[in-house]
Amino acid sequence: MQDNATLIDYIQQEMKVQIDDKIDPSKPRVRPVPRPGYAFRDNDRIQFQSRDFATMLWNKCGLRDRWTELWQHPKTGLDALYGDSVAITDRGMSGRHQPKARIRRAVGLSRNIRMYRYQNGQSFGAHYDESVTDMNDDEEGDGQETVSEYTVLIYLNGDKDSDLIGGETVFYPKGKKTTTSAVTGTGTGRQAMKKGAKGSKSSSAGVSEQADKDSNSASSMFYTLPNGGVAVKPQQGLLLVHKHGDECMLHEGLIVERGYKYVLRTDVVYEP
Ligand SMILES: O=C(O)CCC(=O)C(=O)O
Numbered sequence: 001m002q003d004n005a006t007l008i009d010y011i012q013q014e015m016k017v018q019i020d021d022k023i024d025p026s027k028p029r030v031r032p033v034p035r036p037g038y039a040f041r042d043n044d045r046i047q048f049q050s051r052d053f054a055t056m057l058w059n060k061c062g063l064r065d066r067w068t069e070l071w072q073h074p075k076t077g078l079d080a081l082y083g084d085s086v087a088i089t090d091r092g093m094s095g096r097h098q099p100k101a102r103i104r105r106a107v108g109l110s111r112n113i114r115m116y117r118y119q120n121g122q123s124f125g126a127h128y129d130e131s132v133t134d135m136n137d138d139e140e141g142d143g144q145e146t147v148s149e150y151t152v153l154i155y156l157n158g159d160k161d162s163d164l165i166g167g168e169t170v171f172y173p174k175g176k177k178t179t180t181s182a183v184t185g186t187g188t189g190r191q192a193m194k195k196g197a198k199g200s201k202s203s204s205a206g207v208s209e210q211a212d213k214d215s216n217s218a219s220s221m222f223y224t225l226p227n228g229g230v231a232v233k234p235q236q237g238l239l240l241v242h243k244h245g246d247e248c249m250l251h252e253g254l255i256v257e258r259g260y261k262y263v264l265r266t267d268v269v270y271e272p
């Protein structure tokens with residue numbers, strides 16, 4: 001992220017403090033009952049609507065300036081990964097007429113700001129993020145409709161600045177089974193403990209952690225799981241963007257094994 005230190009500092013002040021104030025981490029927690037059809041999640045969270053905050057974040061986190069470049073890069077661009085679906089829609093398709101390609105504009109970040117805190121044992125089960133339509137119908141709003149297209153996660157801490165272990169965000173290629181796992185241990189000998197349906201039986205599966213020790217290299221930010229999942233390790237200031245809606249990859253937030261994991265969640269929104 002651009003302005004990394006200042007922005008992270010600001011978010012920590014404004015939000016980390018808020019969640020810690022509102023939901024005392026030392027209080028005994030009630031484990032929520034899993035709801036059929038919904039991903040299990042037991043992380044603490046706060047949520048608020050703020051257009052000002054969303055605009056500030058869009059301007060300062062580096063996404064606004066890099067967005068076009070991000071989706072147009074021929075190899076790593078989001079267009080290359082997701083085809084034309086991101087920027088071009090086929091509105092107007094009817095009968096035998098050819099669809100008319102139309103470039104859609106990313107408007108900014110969603111005003112729906114969420115802040116998560118996970119602690120020991122907490123996780124966010126495998127799920128897909130939905131696309132949400134919003135109307136800027138509040139007082140300062142221009143009445144414009146927006147559609148969310150990408151999830152944005154900003155990690156506020158990691159294992160280098162706190163005692164966090166676990167809490168990786170894992171993405172699964174189509175058709176791969178999720179791990180629904182606890183990741184334990186440290187260093188290169190990490191093991192993924194695969195839990196049985198009721199968490200009773202467990203068998204271990206190796207995790208191929210990438211050997212690169214450079215803390216800023218991409219390979220130290222993620223590793224692959226034997227089942228094909230790609231695990232992104234929380235790291236302070238790391239911003240993760242992924243497509244959601246119809247093209248969302250199945251993903252989950254693994255169990256936090258030690259310490260706390262703080263994440264800010266918003267979305268990149270487009271004109272309809
Ligand atoms: O906390 C994470 O690692 C994942 C969060 C997530 O998937 C979501 O907010 O939809």
Ligand SMILES: [Fe+2]
Nearest residue numbers: 127128129251
């Ligand atoms: Fe998600």
